[in-house]
Amino acid sequence: MHTPDMITDLAVMLLTAGLITILFKKIKQPLILGYILAGFLISPYFPLFFNVEDIDSINLWSEIGVIILMFHIGLEFNLHKLAKLGGTAVISAIIKMGGVMLTGYLVGILMGFSVISSLFLGCMLSISSTAVIQKSFEELEIKGQKYSQLVMGTLVIEDIVGIFMMVVLSTISVSQSVAGKELMISLALMVCYLVVWLLLGIYLLPTFLNKVIKVMNDEMLLILSLGLCFGMVMIANFLGFSSELGAFLAGSLLAGTIHVERVEHLTGGVKDMFVSFFFLSVGMKVDPHAIVNYAPIIAVITVVAVIAKLIFATVGMLLSGQTLNTAVKSGFSLAPIGEFSFIIAALGVSLGVMEENLYPIIVSAAVITTFLTPFLIKNSSSVTDLLQRKLPESLLQKLHQYTSSDQTDDDKDTDWNEYIRKFVSRTALYSVIMLVAVMIGIEGIYPFLAETLTPLSASIATCAIIFFVIAIFVRPMLNPGNALFTSLWLKKRANRLPLIVLSAIRVILTATIAMIPISVLFEINPAYLFIFIIIAVLIAGKSNFLSTAYLRLETQFLRNLNERLIEAEEEKGLHQSWLDTELHIISLIAPESADFLGKHLADLQWGKVYNVYVVKIRHHGKHIILPEPKATIAAGDKVFVVGDLKSIENFYRLVQMKPSKPPRTLKKFMETDYPDADNALSVCAIKVTGNESYAGKTLKNGNIREKFHCMVLGVQQSGYPIIMPDINTLITKEDIIWVMGSNHNVSVIVAESVETAEAADFRPLSRTDR
Numbered sequence: 001m002h003t004p005d006m007i008t009d010l011a012v013m014l015l016t017a018g019l020i021t022i023l024f025k026k027i028k029q030p031l032i033l034g035y036i037l038a039g040f041l042i043s044p045y046f047p048l049f050f051n052v053e054d055i056d057s058i059n060l061w062s063e064i065g066v067i068i069l070m071f072h073i074g075l076e077f078n079l080h081k082l083a084k085l086g087g088t089a090v091i092s093a094i095i096k097m098g099g100v101m102l103t104g105y106l107v108g109i110l111m112g113f114s115v116i117s118s119l120f121l122g123c124m125l126s127i128s129s130t131a132v133i134q135k136s137f138e139e140l141e142i143k144g145q146k147y148s149q150l151v152m153g154t155l156v157i158e159d160i161v162g163i164f165m166m167v168v169l170s171t172i173s174v175s176q177s178v179a180g181k182e183l184m185i186s187l188a189l190m191v192c193y194l195v196v197w198l199l200l201g202i203y204l205l206p207t208f209l210n211k212v213i214k215v216m217n218d219e220m221l222l223i224l225s226l227g228l229c230f231g232m233v234m235i236a237n238f239l240g241f242s243s244e245l246g247a248f249l250a251g252s253l254l255a256g257t258i259h260v261e262r263v264e265h266l267t268g269g270v271k272d273m274f275v276s277f278f279f280l281s282v283g284m285k286v287d288p289h290a291i292v293n294y295a296p297i298i299a300v301i302t303v304v305a306v307i308a309k310l311i312f313a314t315v316g317m318l319l320s321g322q323t324l325n326t327a328v329k330s331g332f333s334l335a336p337i338g339e340f341s342f343i344i345a346a347l348g349v350s351l352g353v354m355e356e357n358l359y360p361i362i363v364s365a366a367v368i369t370t371f372l373t374p375f376l377i378k379n380s381s382s383v384t385d386l387l388q389r390k391l392p393e394s395l396l397q398k399l400h401q402y403t404s405s406d407q408t409d410d411d412k413d414t415d416w417n418e419y420i421r422k423f424v425s426r427t428a429l430y431s432v433i434m435l436v437a438v439m440i441g442i443e444g445i446y447p448f449l450a451e452t453l454t455p456l457s458a459s460i461a462t463c464a465i466i467f468f469v470i471a472i473f474v475r476p477m478l479n480p481g482n483a484l485f486t487s488l489w490l491k492k493r494a495n496r497l498p499l500i501v502l503s504a505i506r507v508i509l510t511a512t513i514a515m516i517p518i519s520v521l522f523e524i525n526p527a528y529l530f531i532f533i534i535i536a537v538l539i540a541g542k543s544n545f546l547s548t549a550y551l552r553l554e555t556q557f558l559r560n561l562n563e564r565l566i567e568a569e570e571e572k573g574l575h576q577s578w579l580d581t582e583l584h585i586i587s588l589i590a591p592e593s594a595d596f597l598g599k600h601l602a603d604l605q606w607g608k609v610y611n612v613y614v615v616k617i618r619h620h621g622k623h624i625i626l627p628e629p630k631a632t633i634a635a636g637d638k639v640f641v642v643g644d645l646k647s648i649e650n651f652y653r654l655v656q657m658k659p660s661k662p663p664r665t666l667k668k669f670m671e672t673d674y675p676d677a678d679n680a681l682s683v684c685a686i687k688v689t690g691n692e693s694y695a696g697k698t699l700k701n702g703n704i705r706e707k708f709h710c711m712v713l714g715v716q717q718s719g720y721p722i723i724m725p726d727i728n729t730l731i732t733k734e735d736i737i738w739v740m741g742s743n744h745n746v747s748v749i750v751a752e753s754v755e756t757a758e759a760a761d762f763r764p765l766s767r768t769d770r
Contacts, residue, residue: 009052013280016042030132030370032339035276036363039283046288058281065278066343067247068271071229073159074251075264089153092316096154096334097161099312100126100305107304111297116173117355120348123165124362125305129338129370130155136333136374147329150322154313154334162340166242166347173353192439193239194249195432197232201253203553209259222266225254244343282342282363285349290360302365306335306372324399325384332380336373337366416495419484423502427509430477434470434513441466442520459521466517470510472549474540478506510537548698548728582723583666583713585615585642588657592635596655602629610651611724612643615711615740616681625681625742626711642666642713642740643724666713682746683713683738686753690733693752700727708749710741 017038024034042052052058104125108118133155137148216224229250236246254263291298314331318324345362348354388396441462449458488495511533518524540546590597596604607613617624617631618638624631633639638660641648648663666683688695694702704710715722715729716736722729731737739749 005054006057009054009058012042012052013038013058013277017276017280030135032129032131032279033367033370035279036283036286036367039280040286040288041283042280043284043286045286052284058277058284061274061277062281062346063243065274065276065281066346067229067233067243068267068274069278069339069343070163070244070247071251072264072267072271074248074253075255075260075267077156077160077248077252077255088150088317088320088322089157091320092150092313092322092330093154093157093161095316095319096309096313096331097126097158099315100308103304103308103312104301107301111300113355113358116353117348117358119172120169120344120354121301121358121362123169124341124344125301125308125337125365127158127162127338127340127344128155128309128334129336129340129366129373130159131339132336132370132373133333136377140374140377142377147322147326148333150317150326151330151333154330158338159340162344163245163248166244166344169344169347170242170351173348173351189239192432192436193236193241193245195429196436197235197249198253199433201249202256205253206257209257213259218262218266221259221263222270225263225267226270228254242347278342279339282346286360286363290357291364294357294361298361298364298368301361302368305337305365306369306376309335310376318399324387324396325381328384328387329377329380332376332383333373335376336369337362341366416488419488422484427477427506430473431509431513433473434477434510437466437469438513438516441517446521462521463517467514470514471540471543471546472553474510474537475543475546477510478503478537478541507534507537548730552730582644583642584645584648584663585640585666585669586648586652586663587660588639588641588652589660590633590635590637590639590657594633594635594656596633597635598632600630600632601627606641606651610643610654611647612641612651613711613724614639615642616640625745626705626709626740680743681740682743683740684746684750685716685736685738686750688731688733688735688737689753694731695733696731698728698730699725702731704739704749708739708741708752709745710739710749712737713740714738 017035020038020041021031021034024031024037040046101122104122105118108121109115113121130152133151137151142148213221229247232250232253233243233246236249237243254260310331312331313334314327317327317330322330341362345354345359349356349359445465446458446462449461453461485499489499511530514533514537515530518529601614614631615626617627617633617640619634639657641651643651645663651657652659690696693707694704699712704712712725713723714737715725715731716738717732718734739746741749
């Protein structure tokens with residue numbers, strides 16, 4: 001019986017790879033080099049061994065290997081990990097990659113390579129090998145040291161930048177030039193693609209998995225995970241992006257779920273098998289004659305790559321605030337050319353834009369840098385000692401001052417910096433969501449409706465759908481009611497004009513986006529409607545119904561985004577730790593000259609303006625717990641205010657009230673003994689059964705304050721805590737609400753839940769300030 005070539009090739013490849021990797025494991029060398037050597041042995045360039053026949057099948061397996069590899073890189077990435085990496089990893093990665101990329105590009109030009117080939121060369125040299133570095137750290141037993149953690153963080157950023165690199169290189173390769181307009185359009189579309197799929201994925205995927213995970217065994221979860229991976233690859237290709245981008249995004253969506261470890265374990269064997277095909281294919285493309293012919297070029301590129309990485313990685317670490325010792329050790333660790341470089345090289349060859357002799361050159365350089373890495377890491381301390389002896393003392397002192405951890409508050413971000421950062425990020429995020437809604441409506445919904453409806457009816461229906469989506473996100477887009485805005489508004493009069501301008505920009509931007517469907521679908525000049533659209537935007541921003549709809553979306557999204565953190569905290573018994581860390585209380589003495597004396601609390605609007613709430617007033621020995629909106633404050637009164645720490649600090653500084661004690665966490669405040677139980681404050685957590693009078697209603701319509709004389713400090717929905725919730729927050733069954741009031745009033749609201757079902761977590765933390 002004739003054996004198909006594919007079966008024969010598979011046997012030859014796997015047996016050769018298995019035997020060679022066993023040998024490399026014995027001599028303590030990276031397995032990647034073993035796969036490359038095995039690929040070379042079965043390639044047409046080594047005729048003394050078995051040669052593979054079905055090259056097309058091997059290329060297909062290799063492509064699947066790249067997809068699975070990118071999927072696993074995505075599984076190791078999540079937004080929380082990126083946030084924890086901080087500025088060091090981002091700054092060092094960008095400086096190192098940018099510097100090495102430019103150096104590699106210039107070296108390529110000087111060696112006579114084309115512009116595009118030189119660009120590919122710079123990109124390939126700029127990325128370091130995660131696998132080789134991780135293996136070296138393990139063998140040298142330095143994995144837990146500070147600089148090794150910074151290096152691994154930098155590699156995470158490099159992988160992310162590598163994804164963007166591939167999109168840029170693909171765009172440039174198609175146009176055969178560095179065209180700014182096409183490049184910006186491609187990057188903008190990619191950002192929109194990433195944002196939309198991340199938002200939809202984070203909102204839908206964890207919820208779906210949590211509903212079906214009980215009926216899924218390992219086999220079903222494996223199939224579903226790989227189906228998601230290749231499904232995202234298909235969507236990415238349909239939209240004109242690379243397969244690698246889709247696979248990475250699929251992995252990153254699963255990375256935020258509580259099932260990621262299980263998915264990673266189940267797909268690990270699939271990854272190992274198919275990734276081995278990729279590295280085997282790399283070895284099969286190594287032409288020994290090309291290596292001999294281009295030996296001087298390989299030597300130059302290797303030296304340039306190592307030296308450039310040492311210099312730029314060290315400089316990046318120094319500029320990010322790390323010490324000279326940490327920076328040098330990190331720089332020496334990032335020398336090896338990475339496996340991502342092979343993916344970029346394969347991309348260049350497949351697109352037909354990179355000179356083919358670059359492939360064996362970059363593989364040869366990568367092999368050499370792999371062998372050099374352990375030597376460089378072990379000798380980094382000696383280089384540090386040499387630099388400290390040879391560098392001028394004045395330069396060492398400046399480096400010490402720059403990298404010192406003893407920085408004053410003046411060195412930290414100001415309120416303006418933080419506000420601008422949030423303004424840009426929130427405006428960009430919600431603008432992208434609205435623009436994508438417009439694009440989907442015009443390009444997708446309208447053509448579909450136009451097949452069954454008249455053009456006018458289809459246009460009206462499409463606009464209605466688009467405007468509903470836009471309206472949901474208008475309030476968070478426009479809402480400036482936060483502690484930073486208030487702090488800046490009241491800190492200086494000079495701040496008010498720029499704040500007004502920034503708010504106006506948001507309104508105009510939202511109105512402009514809303515005009516697009518009118519202009520396109522009705523073919524009229526929307527300039528005549530601009531004022532009416534702005535008014536409609538402002539009205540939508542005040543809508544309680546739309547606010548409630550958005551808050552439900554936001555809560556579910558944030559709950560899914562923080563799913564792994566919530567589970568980890570619940571396992572440690574910390575699922576309600578936000579009460580300890582976030583909420584603070586302070587007692588203030590009202591001065592005689594204060595302009596708020598005698599005014600109703602409702603008129604002062606401290607909750608809206610400062611995001612703090614008066615929970616008690618002590619007036620001439622009389623205790624007023626949760627004072628009514630018409631209550632007033634007199635000179636000498638002791639006022640107790642609750643809120644987050646920044647809001648409290650802004651409040652007492654701006655209203656010029658003197659604290660009687662420093663701010664304390666709410667729990668510490670409540671744990672203070674106080675003999676007068678009648679005038680003590682209590683806080684408890686109540687699990688909503690669904691039969692309470694306020695269940696299924698917003699906080700505004702639930703009338704908890706009016707009926708029970710209690711204040712809701714927080715709501716916990718599906719494990720996710722919402723501190724000082726918006727009045728439009730909907731209370732649903734299984735929620736946990738934290739309420740504050742007098743001992744008697746708290747007992748009354750608890751009793752309503754106890755009558756319908758046993759209240760959960762009822763722990764009065766009473767007592768008040770002495």
